[in-house]
Amino acid sequence: MDTERCTIPQLGLVFFPAFDWAISPDHPEREERLLYTRDQLVEEGLLDLPGVMEFRPKVATENDLKRTHICIPSIPAVLTKAHLIAAGGCITAAKAVMEQKVKKAFALLRPPGHHAMRLVHGARGFCTINNEAILIEYIRKHYGSHLKIAVVDTDAHHADGSQDIFYNDPGVLHISLHQDGRTLYPGTGNLDELGGPGAYGLTLNIPLPPGSGDRELLFVTKNLVLPVLEEFQPDLVINGAGQDNHYSDPLTHMQVTAQGYAELNKLLQPDLVVLEGGYAIEGALPYVNVAIILALLGMDYSRVLEPDGQRDLVPPPPGALELVKKEVAYLRGVWAKRREIDLDKIFGTAPYYRRERRIYYDTDDILEHQVDQIKRCNKCSGYRVIYSRAQKRVAREISVAVVHLPWHVCADCRAEAESAYERLHPDGGLDRVYLQDVEKEVFLEKQ
Amino acid sequence: MRYIIGIDVGGTNTNACLLVIDQGGQGHVLKMAKAPTRHEDLFTSTRQALAEISDEISSADCRDLEIHLSTTLITNAIVEGKGDPVATIITTGPGLAPEAMGFAFPVSLVGGVIDHRGRETAPLVMDEVRSALKAAVDQGARAVAVVGKFSPRNPGHELAIEDLIQQEFPGLYPPTLGHRLSGRLNFPRRVNTCYLNAKVARLQREFIDRIRDTLLWELAALSARTGQEAQKTRLRVFLLKADGGTIEMEKAVNRPVETILSGPAASVMGALALTEPSESCVVVLDIGGTTTDIAVLVGGKPLAEKDGAVVGGFKTLVPAFFSRSIGLGGDSTVSYQEGRIKIGPTRAGTAAALGGDALTPTDAIVLTEQGSFGDYQRALTVLENFSRNTGGSPRELAEEIHQAFCEQAVAAINGIFADLNSCPVYTVSEVLVPRGLKPEKIIGLGGPAAFYIPRIAHLLGVPYEVLPYYEGANAVGAAASRPTAAITLRADTALGKVTIPELDQVTDLARPALFDRRKAEQLALESARGYAEKIGAYYPEAQFEVDEEEVFNMVRGFYTVGKLFTMKAQVKPDVIKVVPK
């Protein structure tokens, strides 16, 4: 029995392929998705390696969800047990790292989460709840709310859900490297989305031209991600490891290889890796995941090559790297000046910064209209009131308001937020009103 | 009448048991025997134990005699690194570098790749196979292990290498091929398993020849005593395997590695044979001289190792009961560290009360039991001497030793359950079923069981049962075991192929679109039966079952292109119920 270990294992693995869950039988997000990956991991004997320790996923609790999300109209109405296990598995991975049972952890599980926003009316981009965000809030709740966390999302799609959740959160640096939103769902993730008034410059988006590959990805990693992390000094780095940037992925137009992904992880050395998308289930996922695991273990991954001999790999279009270099230069400029910038010029001088958005839920075909008001406060990041109207095709429109109190909310904002919640009545067009107070872990609802 | 002799060659003692099987198929113990194990000569101990019980066989009506042998031969050979030099030929493909797989022996990598669905993505490079074999032969290798990554999904490369060996290297022993030993995935374990198998094959062959001679000699002696002709008795010899099943000895020549760790399996089979099945979670404790083996029954069935047995540091794919061995037994050392008594983990030797000179838990038992066995005075002296360091009376010291013994056993049991409860599972329903396994009952066997089991059970707060014939209940278990055999069926209707690696079978499906779950199950069951017949694991009452099953729809570009079936079918594991007198 391995009860007496002198050194802690290098890598914890939480593997939950949800072999009995699918969005629909022929959907990309289906039972079979991690089958070949499982076969490859087992055949490689990776779980037997001395540096690897496997963990059983826990099931996320109601409060684990409520710290991050407002599920509308209710938790059971929008999600399944598989979601709770995927989110719980991420928490298991995070706990294993925070409690030093392992040095790093990889949550290799589905369904994915990075398109799920704070307000959840249904599923979008195959995601219902945000696994990474849930684990981050779990960490801040249980291991210290001052912990600084960095997310580097390398899925081919813009991590718009995580961005939404941490947009005004000074404790979380959110960097997303994705295929240019003008050419791919969800369409967002432009250079100028840089965070709210309470966390300006802590949201960084690098839209990569379609056809970008290892060279572009690694250039951004070396020249933007690593220097920014070096300065931010996070307590924890998370890689949102979507693998749909692989050259053989059927849904995207990127040209990343298993070797490129391994090198990214070797450079980044994340504490936690969370699987996001990736739909080349036979030709990419088995190899990319093995490569990531080996890179995290500090082992030789040079033999992890796609068996097609990279037949379908296309060189990046001319000018791709040049464009990426310009983006990196621009964002480094923003990063360097983020504290000196006059926020009033960006967010105005009104006491509340107000933004209006339309959010489309492609998976569930829901259209949401959102108005977000952030209190401009110099003592905290500012409480928020979010008004949301959503409609699923011919169903009745549902209209809600959410009062959100962030971590380290100041006394003034707390008083104002609490009275705002008192004032808001579920009448005159509002179906429900919610209060989300992460610090006190108070989650109220009235209808 | 049908008789079965069970022999368990343990670390300290060799136990034997003679069962007679009645018309209803139940076993009755006619005789138990015990001899000290001589590690330098397992045959003598085996023969000694055998001689003692064969007297009881009423040879007038002995039509069928089976001998079930559980030995430590292969386990010890592996642990001690004995056997032939092996040429291990592997093919890999994308993934972990062979150097990173941590093999404790040299491997020769040759070109050729099979992918996860069993498709050849690079052909086998025959010239590399040839030169690897030549080099190995030049270095003295006679045995060969051949293992390809994903070979259970397509054994083509392994079979081609076997052909080449037969034609071009007739001096080599028949190679061990990966796909024949296991249809499960896990390449490094499959390589270890085949390497060990190839390495000890000759030892097993020699052992089997000698055992056959020994048994024929015993049988001749039996006939001579009774005037009965030996030929009238049909003698079959089986070896016990790590999964508690038996394998016919002559067939075990090709699969020696499966006979490892039969000792812990014999204890579990003893518990199954001698108790009524229980729905609760039962801990089986076999307290021996040197070690205590701990196994777990859930719903009346033994838990199995998730991937396979681990022996001598080698992780294998050999099916095995879940069992953990701790250095705690009647002959363990007793030491005094930081004000506490500690038992084991090493063996002290024979107890003072039994003629040795070291203080052991057995001496403490002799003192507490006031000399119901052993030499009370010698036990008292050795405890008195030791109590000069610890303070207190010899009687108090004996109690402290008992307490430490039981506490260490309970700590080990609790550690095992903590591990079991963190076992990963892969589907929604499995995660949601509360798997808070906890010990609910103890079944004990082994020499010190009668004394220690009640105390351990008390400390753990659960009921207990000490097996009848507890001192040699593992031999009863060996006798009560029945054959096991399993096949793996993999059907890929998109590729139109069915593969059953254990049978060397890769066949094209005539009409893949019509191949469904029912057909797959039917084929798996038929194949399991054919395989059992082939390897000598078939018996008339044997039942066959599909034990594991996975079915996936394969969707490509929003169209269902086929189904994947993976099934394990087997002889349903069984045990002969033994009715105590």
Ligand SMILES: [Zn+2]
């Ligand atoms: Zn994606």
Ligand SMILES: [Zn+2]
């Ligand atoms: Zn404030």
